[in-house]
Amino acid sequence: MSCSIPSANLTPSFDTQNLEQILDRALNQQDLTVDEGVFLLTQQSEEAIAAIQQAADTLRKDLVGDTVTYIVNRNINFTNICEQHCSFCAFRRDAGDDGAYWLDWTQILEKTAEAVTIGATEICMQGGLNPEAKLDGKALPYYVKLIRTIKQDFPKIHLHGFSPQEIEFIARQDNISFENVIMTLKAAGLGSMPGTAAEVLDDDVRRVLCPEKISATVWLNIVETAHRLGMPTTSTMMAGHIETPRQQIEHLAKLRSLQQTAAANHYPTRITEFIILSFVGEHAPKPLRRRVGRDQPVVKDALLLTAVSRLFLGHWIKNHQPSWVKLGLDGATEALRWGCNDIGGTLMEEHITSMAGAQGGTCKSVEDLRGAIASLGRPARQRDTIYTYL
Numbered sequence: 392m393s394c395s396i397p398s399a400n401l402t403p404s405f406d407t408q409n410l411e412q413i414l415d416r417a418l419n420q421q422d423l424t425v426d427e428g429v430f431l432l433t434q435q436s437e438e439a440i441a442a443i444q445q446a447a448d449t450l451r452k453d454l455v456g457d458t459v460t461y462i463v464n465r466n467i468n469f470t471n472i473c474e475q476h477c478s479f480c481a482f483r484r485d486a487g488d489d490g491a492y493w494l495d496w497t498q499i500l501e502k503t504a505e506a507v508t509i510g511a512t513e514i515c516m517q518g519g520l521n522p523e524a525k526l527d528g529k530a531l532p533y534y535v536k537l538i539r540t541i542k543q544d545f546p547k548i549h550l551h552g553f554s555p556q557e558i559e560f561i562a563r564q565d566n567i568s569f570e571n572v573i574m575t576l577k578a579a580g581l582g583s584m585p586g587t588a589a590e591v592l593d594d595d596v597r598r599v600l601c602p603e604k605i606s607a608t609v610w611l612n613i614v615e616t617a618h619r620l621g622m623p624t625t626s627t628m629m630a631g632h633i634e635t636p637r638q639q640i641e642h643l644a645k646l647r648s649l650q651q652t653a654a655a656n657h658y659p660t661r662i663t664e665f666i667i668l669s670f671v672g673e674h675a676p677k678p679l680r681r682r683v684g685r686d687q688p689v690v691k692d693a694l695l696l697t698a699v700s701r702l703f704l705g706h707w708i709k710n711h712q713p714s715w716v717k718l719g720l721d722g723a724t725e726a727l728r729w730g731c732n733d734i735g736g737t738l739m740e741e742h743i744t745s746m747a748g749a750q751g752g753t754c755k756s757v758e759d760l761r762g763a764i765a766s767l768g769r770p771a772r773q774r775d776t777i778y779t780y781l
Contacts, residue, residue: 417703428643432696446698446702461737464512464736464738465515465739467499468516469516476603534557556605558584574620591629593642596633611649618660618661628700629669643700647703697713727769728767736755
């Protein structure tokens with residue numbers, strides 16, 4: 392049975408018939424082509440954008456219902472010392488620089504205890520690629536100790552940590568396989584991995600933004616390896632800088648392909664959510680700032696990409712989350728009308744984006760998140776990391 396969008400008042404300023412056909416296919420949970428995704432993402436008329444927004448909101452309701460989820464969690468960025476020099480990053484420091492830090496075990500446990508006290512179910516751990524993060528001359532034992540230090544005192548907390556870039560860093564430091572790294576971290580108590588460091592999965596873009604980071608192919612390989620080994624991941628895209636609409640859609644196509652591969656091979660875990668991380672460049676180096684032409688996200692562009700992402704990823708990735716750190720809580724709340732079904736977490740602290748100049752803040756209370764959800768008249772529900780209701 393076909394599900395159609397309302398077509399009243401569509402003006403001939405765009406291809407009405409093609410738009411209706413594409414949205415109808417998306418609502419029937421058929422995979423859109425890259426060209427169809429680009430077509431949606433490049434619409435400019437108010438009528439077309441309104442139709443895309445409505446279709447994304449309808450598909451969200453069909454796939455996951457009206458309930459908006461949130462998580463009580465905390466970020467711990469355990470070091471900002473990093474060997475790499477990404478052109479957008481204001482967080483990294485060299486050892487010895489003013490502001491450089493590396494948390495000790497006591498500080499990490501204190502931060503975890505504070506999170507547990509307010510009911511956090513997840514600690515998200517990410518840090519710079521610190522060449523000194525080693526024990527007995529090896530990197531992997533340090534990361535294992537980082538996990539075990541938390542889990543021995545807080546065995547019930549879910550540890551969500553270490554991006555594909557960090558997995559590659561550990562493997563390269565110790566000359567071992569990605570599989571070895573992931574299996575060892577999982578055995579130590581790591582529960583899931585963030586799909587960050589993806590930026591845009593296009594090597595032409597990466598050569599400008601993050602030339603020292605892993606290639607798109609390596610990122611995809613590590614995430615697929617994680618799924619094969621039973622390690623769930625999230626997925627992200629840093630959007631709104633130098634990338635084109637086609638590169639954005641091709642990024643989504645690669646994420647969708649990961650899910651299709653996991654399904655075809657019966658992998659035990661897959662991507663749990665998709666998050667758009669809108670570019671914040673206020674404190675980025677001047678050459679990149681000039682090239683991008685703005686310091687803060689353009690919310691209307693982020694919302695259209697949010698809607699198109701929901702339609703393009705379809706049933707393959709059901710949970711979509713905005714970033715209130717990037718968009719502000721008002722922008723993130725509006726994204727819940729454009730295809731998102733999750734408003735994210737409390738975070739408690741956030742350094743990487745805030746140091747780039749983001750204006751959304753670094754901490755939200757449960758009351759803040761539930762209040763934002765209530766303003767839309769939709770029910771709120773706390774979840775855990777892998778989207779089980781609590």
